[in-house]
Amino acid sequence: MHARAIAATTTALLGTAALLTPTSHARTDDVSGQPEIIAHRGASAYAPENTLPAIDKAAGLGFTWVENDVQRTKDGELVVIHDDSLARTTNVEDVFPGRTPWKVRDFTAAEIARLDAGSWFGRAYAGTRVPTLKQYMRRVEHNHEKLLLEIKNPELYPGIERQTLKLLSNEGWLDHRHRGRLIVQSFSADSLRIVHDLRPGLTTGFLGKPSVGSLHRYAGFADLINPSYTSLSAGYVATVHRFDGPHGRPMGVFAWTVDDAATARTVARYGVAGLITNKPDVVRAALNGS
Template sequence: MPDNTAVKLRDRILNIAHRGARAFAPENTLEAFAKAHTIGCDMIELDVHLSADNEIIVHHDDNLLRCTDVKDKFPDRPSYFISDFYFEELNQLDAGSWFARELALPAESRQGFLQSLTPEEFARYISPQDLARYASGTINVPTLGQTLELSRNLGLWVNIELKMLPRMYPGLTDAVLDLVDEMGLQTDVLISSFDHEQLRRVRQRSPAVQTAVLTNERLALPGEYLQRIGADAFHPGTEPLGLHSLTRTLDAGAVSAVRKLDKRVNVWTCNDKDEMRQLIAAGVTGLISDYPNRVREVLDELGAMID
């Protein structure tokens, strides 16, 4: 371990629920964020887009086909991009039934992240009442305002990913910052993006809001790069850190370089416990996972070892 203090790992490493606890509830919904809280997460990660009437919408894909019934509700639309729908239309969509249908499939036929869901996890974290609600047609695509209100009530930090590539929403960054300022949550959010120019925009407008460089590519001198654009954290995927290489061995150099500058390293998407242990040993400060229960179990296991 990086040190032998008696401070529990959970006090030093953030358990971050990817799109909410999306292994156990429909991703990027209020239900997924509430489920993350029940599992004991510190932070939720979510994605934002702009609707046709400039409402900030929480959704991962830039179109609505995978996670809603948009084609049933609006069968004749020429486009299913979020930016082509008004909030009043988006609010009519069912964002939960697709997930209930996935869970009814054999594990090998589910979406990739759900293929490793164990029967024990299913039984523990997805109740019959949960399944009925997911299939009820009453779960909506939330706004960022609704989500931030929930997170404030639950005491959760929020990682807001600006989904600016490839669609480049005019005004999204400023709209998010305006809402964060209005709600007084400047120190409760972290803004990340693959479009690092947006992180520069955040820093120009707000010295209080933290930013994170999101990447799935290897960066040369990542610590120096973060300093140059004024970012507070590095959010690499597991691939550029070597965990999908031939040796499946972590290249800890990037983690070490960033941590030496007293900046955070939060890695996505970590669903494998052995990978989590390697990352923790390398000194990461957060694990972004579809299965935050597994993160909690690893933190408890390793925390007990150094107490």
């Protein structure tokens, strides 16, 4: 956790691999110095967010990294969904009309499995289900993808950090073969500390923009600082890079949610390690000069 006076451009040229593989020095496939492109909730501009079709779409477009959100049902099943309510992305109001406000934690896994999580996006996705985390991990594995996993609303689900890590371990995602394929992030610093304490070798990311004066504290448990791109500047990114994270390498920055070409080019110039986007193909074309 010592400050390091290195320029943002130098850090960017080190490549994203060092940030993503705390227990390995192997490089990623990308040696160009460009940021990683992370498909936000899958390729969510083109398929219903946080569903298996969304990560299949990302894979079909040629993207390795996908991002998701994990919450817990009434009977303790981990499911992949962004909102703490089922209302926006499923037909829960039709299936269970008397159970407002339709919170994820108030429904069993079997009840959630009955819901249509695709029709709201388009008729082609009618019948798509809210995946369990186990189903989701198996599809990510099948697609040879990498995962930026967000523990969502941990204050609603005591113990979700340990439970999530146990499932990831059971699915083989904490073994040496998956080194460099998993990052766990959260808006909760306390939750992220728990993850780091339980699995110190994991790469972790804090969602938000800590003050410059507090970055030294985050460097004890976060490899990445992941703010909205609207709050970023080249100076802030360079400052983050001056701190060593918990694995002895400069902290990095993933910016969200970048969906247009001009913004992608601008934020990439800041020296960020990754761009989280609903439109990964648009960002790729922008960074490649298309």
